[in-house]
């Protein structure tokens with residue numbers, strides 16, 4: 001777990017941060033798999049990073065339990081792999097692979113970044129993949145350890161690159177990264193919306209998911225997304241400058257104090273039961289709500305003794 005993630009977990013519940021040093025959750029959500037795969041592909045040396053991202057999805061699906069109500073895990077894996085391929089290809093573009101910044105020292109601790117280092121070497125980029133966006137979510141991102149914490153730890157501006165992949169329904173995401181409309185007559189034109197922005201309804205248009213039409217090239221799919229102007233609705237960037245020196249001092253001081261406590265805590269903190277469920281349930285609910293600690297018997301994966 002990188003440092004911003006650990007600090008965010010600790011903000012929610014100290015017990016969760018304590019457990020996170022020792023245990024990984026039993027199941028990955030499909031969005032976790034997508035994030036891990038795209039993150040890995042952006043720094044890989046593979047000739048085709050998009051392909052690499054898709055293969056990484058399938059690898060994770062075969063190695064880990066998936067938190068989903070879908071019965072057909074193979075179809076869900078293929079869908080997520082196709083999405084990871086398109087996302088990685090758009091995000092990485094023609095640039096060489098991205099790099100992670102070197103770990104930063106913070107008192108006795110090492111700050112492990114969640115960002116990429118821009119080729120200029122003086123700016124960080126944080127990729128944030130979400131299923132939806134709102135004003136509240138945007139405000140939360142601007143104040144998060146992922147963004148403001150990183151800007152203060154490295155004293156570098158951060159570009160938060162937000163990608164919206166859409167809600168999941170019946171195991172599939174409905175945003176144009178994954179779903180388009182294919183005309184059934186003539187040259188099988190692929191579209192995402194009309195020029196006036198309205199949806200494609202009426203005779204001849206059939207909804208298709210990316211993994212169902214792999215005879216259409218990935219570049220064609222992306223070109224058609226650009227042609228219909230949907231990319232601007234699915235990607236946005238927020239520029240976060242380095243805060244004033246006194247703010248940097250306060251934020252890094254707070255991070256250091258919290259890390260001191262997290263790493264020196266020996267006795268398991270009390271449960272914070274009002275924090276267990278929210279937009280995303282805490283991964284330790286299956287243990288805490290049986291008044292137990294995580295264990296291999298409960299399906300948790302030990303990452304440190």
Ligand code: SF4
Nearest residue numbers: 013271272276282288
């Ligand atoms: S399940 Fe609840 S009490 Fe347990 S670690 Fe998570 S937030 Fe804390």
